[in-house]
Amino acid sequence: MVKYFDVQAIRKLFPAVEKLVYLDSGFQTPLSRPVKEALETFIREGYETAGPKSIWIDRMEATRAKVARLLNAAPQEIAFTKNTSESMNIAANALPLKPGDNVLMVHGDHPNNTYAFLNLKRKGIETRFVPMTEVIDADSFRPRIDANTKAISMSHVTFHAGHRFDIYGVGDLCKERNLYYVLDIMQAVGVVPIDAKRTGACFIGSGTHKGLLVPQGLGFLYWNRELTELEPAYLAAISLATPPSDFIARPDDMAPAPTAGRFEIGNFNLPAIHALGAALDLIESIGVENIQNHCFDLGDRLIAGLDQLGIALVGPRHRENRAPHIYVAALPAAEWIDFLTEKGVRVSPERDGIRISLGMFNTASDVDRFLDAVRQRLSAARSNKAA
Ligand SMILES: Cc1ncc(COP(=O)(O)O)c(C=O)c1O
The missing domain is CATH 3.90.1150.10 (Aspartate Aminotransferase, domain 1)
Known part of the structure; x- marks a missing residue:
């Protein structure tokens, strides 16, 4: 070897x-010492000093920068979420789709990304499936695109048989046909190099409990920040460009943040984010x-x-x-x-x-x-x- x-x-x-x-890494990661130590540090700080929140937030921002580096993105393009499902639901509901539009997906892809789009049926949007074949590339989707097709969404790697779909070729097709492109990289991230910019995707979502080595309950969402028409379906103070400094919500200034922070709501899963920082250091040290x-x-x-x-x-x-x-x-x-x-x-x-x-x-x-x-x-x- x-x-x-x-x-x-x-x-x-x-x-x-x-x-x-x-x-069984495709199910969940076994925990590593660096991750355990990061979690223990958080607990000790909270237990002994009630936590220096500003330091915790600085550590979160450092982790955000590491996620961005992993994906060849900017830190301003990374939002923290709960898991892949939440990332996919945020993405599906941010696309400016209207009744009669359709989204193309792969039949039998992971249900946690598929339901996010199937649920758009409530808004009159149809999800259409191409068959799952050994190779999924631009040619798999090209014949299915019609005048009402507005987006393609798929996983990079499948959980049930280890296909690795051609995310760059499908990305080129989306660019050529002016389609939004949403990727689920849950099974790929941390093991397969991914260049977010090169995919051309508007959103890329994932959880972190497999190749990114942390316990369940943390995810992220990459958003191409040039696509400012993609707005959040949910809003909290933290999602805004200018959160009210007096903590009084006002209807006249609700512009979303110019960063992926627009897709974040409320407080963060700080211990898991710190653990992710430690895991990314380990992954970066290996490559x-x-x-x-x-x-x-x-x-x-x-x-x-x-x-x-x-x-x-x-x-x-x-x-x-x-x-x-x-x-x-x-x-x-x-x-x-x-x-x-x-x-x-x-x-x-x-x-x-x-x-x-x-x-x-x-x-x-x-x-x-x-x-x-x-x-x-x-x-x-x-x-x-x-x-
Ligand atoms: C392709 C894919 N997407 C998503 C998930 C999990 O979704 P979530 O992070 O929401 O639990 C898995 C496996 O657990 C998966 O294999």
């Missing part, structure tokens, strides 16, 4: 992965490209092992259109999950098999331990049959 970074040193930061064969390459190499090893065992891979096989870190093996989940759990191997059940998902801390030996467990059971079943 090529050594892109010191994986053994990284493993020491994630105690859970020394105890389990953790192949997303290195994490991606490491996962791709482990994925090649996994695919070769599955081939040897005669187990089909559900979803794309080639690096051009597969995610580096999400693989589904065609093994019936109901028959395999308990067995693998007993063997100390953590994976997830999926629509068409079991999902093996990788992170920066996984090694070739994790992949081999999974394959060995599967091999043992298959050969035991074969011997029982022969007897």
